[in-house]
Amino acid sequence: MSRKILLLSLSHACVDVYQGAVAALVPFFIAERAYGYATASGVVLAASLLSSVAQPLFGVLTDRRAMPWLLPVSTVLGGVGIAxxxxxxxxxATLVFVALSGIGVAAYHPESARVARVVGRGRHAAMGWFSLGGNLGFAAAPVLVTAVVTAGGLTLTPLLVLPALVGAVLCLPVLRALEGREPSTGGRPRGCDDVASFLRLSAAVVCRSVVFTGLSTFIAVHARQRTGGGVAAGGFALLLLYLGGAVGTVVGGRLADRWDRVTVLRWSSLATVVAVAGVVFVPGPALYGFVALASACLYVPFSLQVTLAQDYLPTCVGTASGVTLGLTVSIGGLASPLIGTVADHTTLQTALAPLALVPALSWPVVRGLREPGPPATVRHAA
Structure with a gap:
């Protein structure tokens, strides 16, 4: 792994702290502000809604002109909103600031994915390390939020801006290395776009997003109910959900090296059905094992979906990244208020039960996909 990819991966971790922080704050909003399930899930929706629209737009912009300065600026914006x-x-006002953070996260991902492709010279392994950083940021979010907010309540959230400042600084050496070395188009590889396959892949990403967002929004509360534990029990479940993603990303890369990306996508969708069913229905401490398994299964295809999207749209790498990392992922946030409303009228377990079936919907979608040919090199831009 090159030094530039390492710095981008760490920067990605700092940014994705703020994606994970929104869900980690939900139990505290419920406790301190007496939010209902539907009201609390609206906070997650606020972070997702603007991001779902803004991220593809930023992707289109980066396809037209490289904008690496977005990396530090968007990182700070994401942190300020949560703080x-x-x-x-x-x-x-809470919705406004959470949405502001979502815009910062939206601006970061398409350009950072493009830069990662450039400095990684188009290698899937480099994108895997870059994605791993985001997973670690997700995993760190519940730990940071729980530690800060438990110590002094929601009034201490300004301390959560610190990862953003660190992440902005980590971007700078990479940006200096890119100055004057890449064309304004961002070094897009030549090739023919396979829009049909890209749309099918995007539908599969939506299914994954609905499951992951639904679990991340309510897993802390669900774990407390199923285990009889307190705040720490819920925070630990959320930590496992995010930390398991780091394992899943590494395993996904290894599996793709042995078989291919599309095959891994197919079988991971079926494995996720079993894992999520365990999360919903298994009581007691065994729940945590299924949380870790579900997280790994959900993240096995994550970095593979990004590189597949870029290979299906080789002339629009930024757009592919923006849609895959942004629009389709954020659409999952739209399901959270529905889950919350059902939970308010029934039980949280009943509301989460359909999530076990959603991964099965992606099976017929990815079954028809084919591995694209190798993209043209981006080495000239690196």
Missing amino acids: LSGLVDSYA
Whole structure:
């Protein structure tokens, strides 16, 4: 792994802390502000909604012109939004600041994925390390949020801006290395776009997103109910959900080296059905094992989906990254209020049960996909 990929991976970790922080804050919003399930899930929706629209737009912009300066700026914006969300009592103001953080995250991902492709010279392994950083950021979020907010309540959320400042600094050496070395188009490889396969892949990413977002929003509360534990029990479940993604990303790369990316996507979708069913229905401490398994299964195809999307749209790498990492992922946030509403009228377990069937829907979608040919090299831009 090159030094530039390492720095990008660490920067990615700092940014994705703020994606994970939104779900990690939900139990505290429920406890301190007496939010209902549907109201609390609206906070997650606020972070997802603007991001779902903005991320593909940023992808289109980066396809037209390289904008590496977005990396540090968007990182700080993501941190500032979360830092301010705990200082306001108004629900509307909370939504505004969480949405601001979502815009920062949206601006970061398409350009950072393009830069990772350039400095990694198009290698899948480099994208895997880059994605691993994001998974670690997700895993760190519940630990950081729980430690900070438990110590002094939501008024201490300004401390959560620190990862953003670190992440912005980590980007700078990579940006300096790129200055004057890449064309304004961002070094897009030549090739023919396979839009039909890209759309099918995007549908599979939506299915994965619905499951992961639904679990990440409510797993802390669900774990406390199923195990009879307190805040720590819920935080540990959320930590496993995010930390298992780091394992899944590494395993996914190894499996893709042995078989191919499309085959791994197919079988991971079926394995996820079993894992999520265990999360929903298994009581007691055994729940944690299924949380870790579900997380790994959900993240095995994650970096593979990004590189597949870029290979299906080789002339629009930024757009492919923006849709795969942004629009389709954020659409999963739209399901959270529905889950919360069902939980308010029944039980949380009943509301989460359909998530076990969603991964099966992606099986017929990815079954018809084929591994694309190797993309043209981006080495000239690196």
